[in-house]
Amino acid sequence: MTDLPRPTTMSELIGPHLPFLRRYARALTGNQDSGDRHAAATLEAILVDPTCFDQSIGGKAGLFKVFHSIWSSAGAPVPEASDGLRGRAMAHMAKLTPNTREALLLHTVEGFSLDDVGAIMGLSGDEAQALVDLARKEMQQSVQGRVLIIEDEAIIAMDLEGIVTMMGHEVTGIARTRDAAVKMALEHKPDLILTDIQLADNSSGIDAINQILPDHDAPVIFITAFPERLLTGERPEPAFLIAKPYEPDQVISAVSQAMFFASTETLKA
Structure with missing residues (x-):
C-alpha cells in the first residue's frame, strides 16, 4: 500500500x-x-x-x-x-x-x-x-551622504564603493578591521555604514558597530554571508540586512532605505 x-x-x-x-x-x-x-x-x-x-x-x-x-x-x-x-x-x-x-x-x-x-x-x-x-x-534624488564601508574582501569592497558612488554618495573610507573601522568612523562621521560581520583579523563587524554607535548616530547595513547570525529572532536585530552573494539592486534599495530611515538598531556582541 x-x-x-x-x-x-x-x-x-x-x-x-x-x-x-x-x-x-x-x-x-x-x-x-x-x-x-x-x-x-x-x-x-x-x-x-x-x-x-x-x-x-x-x-x-x-x-x-x-x-x-x-x-x-x-x-x-x-x-x-x-x-x-x-x-x-x-x-x-x-x-x-x-x-x-x-x-x-x-x-x-x-x-x-x-x-x-x-x-x-x-x-x-x-x-x-x-x-x-x-x-x-x-x-536617490532625495538623500545623498557620506558612507563608510567595513569589508575585508577587496573585490567586494570595490564593488560596494562603485555602487555607492554611482548613487551619488561619497565613500569616506574602506576598513578591513574593527579598529580601523572605529577610527575612520570617529574621524569622518559617516551618514551610513555598510559592514560585513567577519573581518580580516578575525575581528567582528558587529563589535565595530557597537563601538561606533554610542559616539556617532548613523544607520547600518549588514552585508554578510552569515545572515543567520543576525536573523535569530532575538532582540535587537538590524533593520537592514543583505545576504552574500548580493545583487546590486539589493544594495541600492537598502542604501536608499537606510538613508531615509536612519535605523541604528544593531546587535550586542
Whole structure:
C-alpha cells in the first residue's frame, strides 16, 4: 500500500518565511518594535481567518500578501517625525509616492518577481515595475551622504564603493578591521555604514558597530554571508540586512532605505 503524502500544515507553509517578513516589516517602519507588531498582526489575522492566506501564490508571497493587506488598511503608516537624523528621514518619507517603497523592497530585497509583487500588492506586473522605477528615482534624488564601508574582501569592497558612488554618495573610507573601522568612523562621521560581520583579523563587524554607535548616530547595513547570525529572532536585530552573494539592486534599495530611515538598531556582541 502506497502512503499518501501528508498535507502541508500552515506552520510549515509560513514558518520558513517569518524571518524575512520581520526583516521587511522593520525596513518599512525603520523600527524593530513597530515592524514586529505588524508582523505579529499578520500572523493573528491568518489564525483568525485562514482563508485570507492565498496558498496559490506560494507560502512566502501568500504571507506577504496578508501583511500588505493589513499594512494598507492601516494607511501604510510612517513613524512620526522627530528631532535628529530620524526626523530628517521621516521628512523625506512624507514626500514619497505611495506604494513605491513597498514595491522596491519586495522586488529588490525580498527577491519577488514583478508579477509576485503585483500579486502581493493587488497590481499588474507592469504597474509593479513602474512603482519600483519611481522609487529608485525618488529615493536617490532625495538623500545623498557620506558612507563608510567595513569589508575585508577587496573585490567586494570595490564593488560596494562603485555602487555607492554611482548613487551619488561619497565613500569616506574602506576598513578591513574593527579598529580601523572605529577610527575612520570617529574621524569622518559617516551618514551610513555598510559592514560585513567577519573581518580580516578575525575581528567582528558587529563589535565595530557597537563601538561606533554610542559616539556617532548613523544607520547600518549588514552585508554578510552569515545572515543567520543576525536573523535569530532575538532582540535587537538590524533593520537592514543583505545576504552574500548580493545583487546590486539589493544594495541600492537598502542604501536608499537606510538613508531615509536612519535605523541604528544593531546587535550586542
